[in-house]
Amino acid sequence: MTLQINPFILVDGTASDAITFYQEALxxxxxxxxTVGEGPQNPDSPMTDQEKARxxxxVLLVGETKFFVADQEVGQPLSYGNAITICITADTADEAQQLYDSLKAGGTVDIELAPAYFSPAFGMVTDKYGVCFQIFTKRAQ
Known part of the structure; x- marks a missing residue:
């Protein structure tokens, strides 16, 4: 059996902005x-142009990893938290710093990027879309 696990980021009406953000940051x-409007439509429940644009x-690709970004269905609540985080492993502390700085723009710092006993540079940020990222740097072998 072959399985694949992909992060799926849901936001509330800001997926287009989030896609652009991840293109720039990552x-x-x-x-x-x-878009929702490009999918099948129910003539009994017409959508607004704003709903169709969601x-x-x-599907985005970073390195060898595909991840998904979409808008939550209208009227469905989102629940944010840090129970699941996305861990990005960088080869160097400089790469880690660049990723960290890009992802923290408009977000919050959970753990400052700094050397740790297990990594030359480790930190955590929650980006402006509520997604928690761990930035981890490989040790030199």
Whole structure:
């Protein structure tokens, strides 16, 4: 059996902005994007142009990892928390610093990026979309 696990980031009406943010902050490549309006429509429940513009699904690629970003369905609540974080492993402390600085823009610092006993540079930020990232740097072998 082959399994694949991909992070799926849900936001409330800001997925287009989040996609652009991750393209800039992480160098993400946009592989696919579909709006709600591009999907099947229910003629009994017409949508506004704003609802049609929401992102139904997108696929981004960072390194070898695909992750998804979409807008939550209208009327469905989102619940934020740090029970699940996305860990990004960088080869060097300089790369880690660049990622850390990019992701913290508009967000909050949870743990300052600094050397730790297990990593030359480790830190945590919650970005402006409420997603918690751990930035980890590999030790030199």
């Amino acid at each position: 160098g993400a490549e946009l592989l696919f994007k579909q 992102i139904a699904h997108s």
